[in-house]
Amino acid sequence: MTALRDRIIPVAVVVAAILAVWYIAAIFMNAPYQRELNDRAHETPDLRAFIGQTWAQNKPTLPAPHQIAENFFKNTFQVKITSRRSLVYNSWVTLSSTLLGFAFGTVLGILIAVGIVHVPVLDRSLMPWIIASQTIPILAIAPMVIVVLAAIGVTGLIPKALISTYLSFFPVAVGMVKGLRSPDILHLDLMHTYNAGKAQTFWKLRVPASVPFLFTSMKVAVAASLVGAIVGELPTGAVAGIGAKLLAGSYYSQTIDMWSALVAGSVVAVLLVAAVGVVGRFVELKMGARP
Amino acid sequence: MRRFAWQSVLALLLCLAGATMLPLADAVTALPFTIARTGAIELLLLGSVVVTMSGVNRLGGAVLLLFTVHIAAFMLLGGIAGNEGAARPSFFCLLAAAWLLAWRLNVVLSRLKLENRGERSLQRLAIPALFGVWILILWEGITRGAGIPFVLLPPPTAIAARFASSLPILGADLVQTVFKAVLAGYVIGCGSGFVVAILADRVPFLRKGMLPIGNLVSALPIIGIAPIMVMWFGFDWQSKAAVVVVMTFFPMLVNTVAGLAASGHMERDLMRTYASSYWQTLFKLRLPAAAPFIFNALKINSTLALIGAIVAEFFGTPIVGMGFRISTEVGRMNIDMVWAEIAVAAVAGSVFYGVVAFVERAVTFWHPSIRGG
Structure with missing residues (x-):
């Protein structure tokens, strides 16, 4: 109630x-x-x-909301999934590069965090640059990355995924650094009294302690990754994907199409964030967190 | 026998390997590496290795190392300029050796225990600065040494030259994108987010209804409204400002509402015993307590605003603006100009963030995270 x-x-x-x-x-x-x-x-x-x-x-x-809903419904459920017009198809194109970029970004972020926590000189020299890198509008680099990679023959999923990677590694790196450092001194001392090595302390104490931080930052990262994928589709000349749908809509001023592409993007974003949340809850329960 | 740092040992090996594979570069033009120059580089690097191995962990040794390594590095770079693509393996060996020595220098620097407060802040600046300088040196050395095509990745010196020669264009773009679109949108977006947050705080029903929606919208790809805004408000900066308004509104709303709930019960009860009104409590207690949250939103928004304005320019602009310049110069394969524009964007973004952070330090000087408690 x-x-x-x-x-x-x-x-x-x-x-x-x-x-x-x-x-x-x-x-x-x-x-x-x-x-x-x-x-x-x-x-x-x-x-x-x-x-x-x-x-x-x-x-x-x-467009009035019911027009958008009608268009969204038509392009999602009544058009064949393989069709160019289908929002499911376009969402899938965007989703695939989002997921690939998100995976790269998460791995890269975790690696950077592990490096920063274990190598003091990296902490001092790399961390300021990672923070500074986020004050640069990284999306500005997107068209160049795509065009330059196309010039050396890399096209398709990878360039878009790289932009997503760029946007998603940062929250993960920062969150993981916080998480890996979250065990307090008492726990670290306990590991010390057990004569645990660096690797053992890492796997048995630091990693479990960082899991909640990891999933919180992954939620931010997956949303950023989707933004990267959508923007990455703009300079490729509107082939397929939610970003391409937006661009095509703006060329032909088909506003209803643009709005329903936006709705599709929002649905994908909500689903992705929710999925990360569910996986996070599941992992935490498996690890013995109290519900 | 004492253990030497692995960077020093590897640098020594690379120096020796480089020496066996001389010359440093094929002679394409009249001025490849002369024997004297090559010898000087080798000597400087070997000297640096000796310095690092002799256990100099003091400031003097670090300063000496700073000079020898960087003179060697700049002699290497100076020699390769104009001889693009002519570098031989020995060049890369010596470059790698110099890089390892610089790494070692950074390790030594970060272990240095300094007494003086000013020296410590210099140390905090020097370590990341050295890291950044070496990214540029390696970038320059590798692009020029390996002769990487200009359209793929221009060397930093070429970008700097382009930057210096096209200052008026870059300045016009900066004014159009940052001073018109970003600033106007940022002020309106953050201002209206703040006002709505106060309103939501006054009416609890509104807060309960808006907060979940605000949190949801924060995760959405709002940038997608850019083409719609361009359609509504035309090609000039107003449409970009509109995108920035929408992008900055929700972080500000969510953070301010969270911040207004941050003051403790005790303090609020104290204000009640003083018989202070809602507005008095708001201005004297709750807004100051919310300041760290509000500044957090302002900082997040400072980067979001730049991204929003630049991306919105892809959908149509007058013939000026940073996003416009980037997309057209990419099309014309003037990659050095793109990098110059990115440098402008980076500096503008960092300055923007820095100004907000500076104001934060001045306003929330009482907060534990600022006092360093």
């Missing part, structure tokens, strides 16, 4: 308010073009009919 009162009702009300504002905004933003259309056709609809027209334009400035 408290969940209903504290979460569901407030969220539902806010969502309803957003939708209401959206519909009203759609009337006003689509009105000028609709008036022009009606003038040309010498029509003078009454207010109700006019509002209905603004919510049913072909290429509206701001």
